[in-house]
Amino acid sequence: MIDYRKKATVPVWTLATGDVRVPAVTGDEPMTAERLAELRGVLAALANEPIATLEVHPLPGKLDRSRGIPLDAVSPLAQNLSQLVTQSARSSSTAAATAAGEGLFRMVVPAKVAAQFGQGIVRPMAAKGAAGVIRGPLVDSSGKIVGAAKFVPVGKAAAAGAVGGAGATAGVAAAGSAALTVAAPLVLMAIAVGVSANADAKRQEAIVHITELLEQLHEQKLEDERSELDGCRDAIDKATAILLDQGKLGVSLGLDSAVHAINTALGRADHRLARWRSALGKLPDGEPVEIGTLTESFPGVDDHGGTFRAHLELAALAVALKRRVNVLQAVEHAQSEPDNLFGNFTRALKRDQQRLGELESGIAGVLVRLSALELARPNSLRPVFTTGEVDRLLRATHRIHQLGDGVTINSHTTDVAIEIARDKDGSVVVFPALPA
Known part of the structure; x- marks a missing residue:
């Protein structure tokens, strides 16, 4: 301060x-x-x-x-x-x-x-x-x-x-x-440099969240996704250092491989977003939804961890890494035409932001809609519910409603x-x- x-x-x-x-x-x-x-x-x-x-x-x-x-x-x-x-x-x-x-x-x-x-x-x-x-x-x-x-x-x-x-x-x-x-x-x-540092801070935050979730899930496929994405950091860090020192990027850095891994992860995120939207579209409007029905498409959404939340963090990690790569490409374009530094920089950076913005906005829309759902009492032949069933319903309701906390859609610049x-x-x- x-x-x-x-x-x-x-x-x-x-x-x-x-x-x-x-x-x-x-x-x-x-x-x-x-x-x-x-x-x-x-x-x-x-x-x-x-x-x-x-x-x-x-x-x-x-x-x-x-x-x-x-x-x-x-x-x-x-x-x-x-x-x-x-x-x-x-x-x-x-x-x-x-x-x-x-x-x-x-x-x-x-x-x-x-x-x-x-x-x-x-x-x-x-x-x-x-x-x-x-x-x-x-x-x-x-x-x-x-x-x-x-x-x-x-x-x-x-x-x-x-x-x-x-x-x-x-x-x-x-x-x-x-x-x-x-x-x-x-x-x-x-x-x-400021935008690159901002994106890297978000990468670090996403890695911490994913690590915590995977320690609970023991999901090897998700672990592999996390490792593949986090492995891109070395190439991106080296490319950042070279460009900021007026150097030229070469194939030996491995940046092409890193970009391929990031784009693959973004493709998975797009596919998962489409599935989530489809699942939400099949829910009856204005009617309560059973937890079991919800967890079929959003596994673990009612829990502190869960596959769904890991998928969210993997998407956030891929977006953060892609933003760093976008900045590198924009700086490289600007350096190639020094008489038009800022114009080249902003045009190159803006081109790739649209896809990332649409992905983030789509995920935010899913979270907001999930947080607004009303959970139904589970079907049972018994006239009363056990204390455990009531506690689970209350916990699930609270955690699902929390999904919308801090979510921003079309935020003002x-x-x-x-x-x-x-x-x-x-x-x-x-x-x-x-x-x-």
């Missing part, structure tokens, strides 16, 4: 991904957090190129770096960030204090741009043991950013460098305010925040992208 009372002034850069013209809406005066949020909305609405904001805060004393992706000081993202801060310090006393030191940078990409990444790619992740708390270094115990700081615009700065080693646009945009800086490589790499911890040596750790 950041205590803004320790540092009342927060430098803020407005970063464009192309040469844009917008009215002079930023100014030079300090802003509140609310005013900064309004400014982002105005810039997103008026500019024809994506515009992000970048803040820098003191680095927290306790920071769980294991959740992020580390990059050394010579990586493109770290270099672009260092160059932005160094050049800004020449003309801004506000930015000068951060030029050589450590800090926690927070880039916010507007919802208008975040929608291009694919619906559902960035969602809140609840912290363990704290319901409703969103993971992230900048949030307080209520999950909100406290707003006692003064956000001061930093102007007349240019971010140099480019992804792929080619010269990208860099400089002050042709805008009504000199505080608008063209920094496409920095924005691109921050989004790429929000601004996306990407937090970057920068050390004194220039190395960075990029944390999972979160809703701003």
